[in-house]
Amino acid sequence: MAARPLLFALVLFAPFCDAVESLRITQLQRCGDLLEEQRLSYCLSVRGIEEGPLEVLLGEQRLASDTVQREGASLRLTLPVNTPSAALHLEQGKRRSNPVWLSSGRSQVLAAGPDEVEKNSDGLTSYRDLVGLLIEEKHEGLAEARRLAEKYQAQVVGAIPPLNFYQLRIPAKNLLERDALILRIGSETSVDAVVVEESAPEKGEEAERNASVRQSGQDEWIANRAADAVHFYRHAEGLLPAGKAPTPLRIGVIERDLDFDAPDFSAYLGACHPQGRTCVYGRDASRADGHGSTVAGILAANWGEGGNSGFLQALDDVGPGFEVIVERNSDAGISANIAASVNLVEDGARILNWSWGIHRIGTRDVEGDEVDSLVRSGIAMSGYEELLEEFFLWLRREHPEVVVINSAGNGAAHSGADEYRLPSSFVTDQLLVVGGHQRNPRSKGSVEDPDYVSRRDSSNLDMRVDVMAAACVRASTAEAGKRGEVHCGTSYATPLVSAVVAAMLSINPQLRxxxxxxxxxxxAMTIGGDFEAVDAEDLTAPILPSERAYQLDHPDVGRSARLDMRKALELARQSRDRVR
Known part of the structure; x- marks a missing residue:
């Protein structure tokens, strides 16, 4: 009888013993003077940090205590300017945090705080006193930006040096004063363009418009032969290049964060060595079914654990290893997306996954109605277009091996209308554009049947779209073994293409x-019936005779392209073997 109260107390206490909070890095970004040339400062926000010793590991190196300043749940790191970019994580006792990517790249921009934005005449939230300047190439960017800052009583606070882009904090108390200063600064002969940041209320990077969700999800991948591609990769002999140790392939995913407490990602906590396996680095999110978790999960989620399934994770032990870096620099809109992309490319990323895009106010969909998804004003669009153009010019000049894979968008509009849609409207070899399809419930044919799938009603379309892929996937969940809700959109078709491109490059790294x-x-397989360009109803660029061995009467010619992941891997191996 005397033992019963003690047993009762132990039972009550047990849940509290198990409820030790996870150690998670929720923010990591440059802080202090972003243009500092002698040392680098990084600020971290950490959840679950406790009193007692804390170790900070950057790659294989444990940072010295004098480089880490700790205050409550925040850390500040002060590192030499020549510190190499690497994954960083924390250790406290037996707990390990999520690894985040610490980039020593020079491209860093500031996000406006809640007191530094206003609603403009279009009802969009607009930055009041932070603007970006694209300096003409013939000028030394930083010196010219500082000259202009002094002239207009501003301050240079951020930069993307490879693009000659510099961020200024201007003395504007409202949007009227800002616009007046923009006109004056933009008239300077050394200024190519002024970039104004705006944001929109959508929760997702590519939220679907009037989305209707059918409960299918992962089964949609059958239409792209994903499982067949995994089987081929794992069992084909001599698939990877012989003669040297395989190099892990690095993929940059422009997203805010992902949930490392979800079973889909819990295996990626702590240090990760990418030789022969997949590694994921990113800031921790509070929700398992967020946009970043779903996009990253298509690439790297643990199979059968918590909703999503990662294509690259299925290639562990047979592939060269893949590093999936989820990073967005800061929350400074499109400028931050480009800053993060530049740093990731300079850090060795071969693929950039851009599951984002914007429409200009006034964009019309295929029915003639105005698009209200992810819209921006004309002044913002013009600046973004110039910034993106500079990015792709730099990419072609300095990194011609890098490929950007971008979502076509979910406005049911034309993806190639360059005045109304960015960035998918750009025409460059280094940008692949992905539309979204869904299973056709009326089709009784095989997977090769063009009517096996149909275009997702919300997916943007036209000849600028290179290929379509499954738009729907099951999101990650907080509980192991639980099926996630179905999320749909071109955001999720895009990483499916990024995944197979990564596998193709692991087979033949020489592919341009x-x-x-x-x-x-x-x-590619085909989708739907014949589409005539004069009717502007091509779902993708129509398949050409040259893409079917110059057979003019081939049944695929004139149809739109649907991703075939297995066949793409076969052709990647054939392309390598022909060069031997």
Missing amino acids: PEELRMLLRRS
Whole structure:
């Protein structure tokens, strides 16, 4: 009898013993003077940090205590300017945090705080006193930006040096004063363009418009032969290049965060060595079914654990290893997306996954109605277009091996209308554009049947779209073994293409972006019936005779392209073997 109260007390106490809060990094970004040339400062926000010793590991190196300043749940790191970019994580006792990517890249921009934005005449939230300047190439960017800052009583606070882009904090108390200063600064002969940041109320990076969700999800991947591609990769002999140790392939995913407490990602906590396996780095989110978790999960989620399934994770032990870096620099809109992309490319990313895009106010969909998804004003669009143009010019000049894979958008509009849609409207070999399809419930044919799928009603379309892929997937969940809700959109078709492109490059690292597009199109199945360009109803660029061995009467010619992941891997191996 005397033992019963003690047993009762132990039972009550047990849940509290198990409820030790997880150690998670929720923010990591440059802080202090972003233009500092002698040292680098990084600020971290950490959840679950406790009193007692805390170790900070950057790659294989444990940072010295004098480089780490700790205050409550915040850390500040002060590192030499020559510190190499690497994954960083925390250790406290037996607990390990999520690894985040610490980039020592020079491209860093500031996000406006809640007191530094206003609603403009279009009802969009607009930055009041932070603007970006694209300086003409013939000028030394930083010196010219500082000259202009002094002239207009402003301050240079951020930069993307490879693009000659500099962020200024201007002395504007409202949007009227801002616009007046923009006109004056924009008239300077050394200024190519002024970039104004705006944001919109959508929760997701590519929230679907009037989305209707059918409960299918992962089964949609059958239409792209994902499981067949995994089987081929795992069992084909001599698939990877012989003669040297395989190099892990790095993929940059422009997203805010993902949930490392979800079973889909819990295996990626702590240090990760990418040789022969997949590693994921990113800031921790509070929700398992967020946009970043779903996009990253298509690439790397643990199979059968918590809703999503990662294509690259299925190639562990047979592939060269893949590093999936989820990073967005800061919350400074499109400028931050480009800053993060530049740093990731300079850090060795071969693929950039852009599951984002914007429409200009006034964009019309295929029915003639105005698009209200992710819209921006004309002044913002003009600046973004110039910034994106500079990015792709730099990419072609300095990193011609890098490929950007971008969602077509979910406005049911034309993806190639360059005045109304960015960035998918850009025409460059280094940009692949992905639309979204869904299973056709009326089709009774095989997976090769063009009517097996139909275009997702919300997906943007036209000849600028290179290929379509499954738009629907099951999101990650907080509980192991539980099926996630179905999320749909071109955001989720895009990483499916990024995943197979990563696998293709692991088979033949010599493939150039234009060759990747060619192989994806040559291997593609078709979708729907015949579409005439004069009717502007092409779902993708129509398949050409040259993409079907110059057979003019081939039944695929004139139809739109649907991703075939297995065939794409086969063609990647054939392309390597032909060079031998």
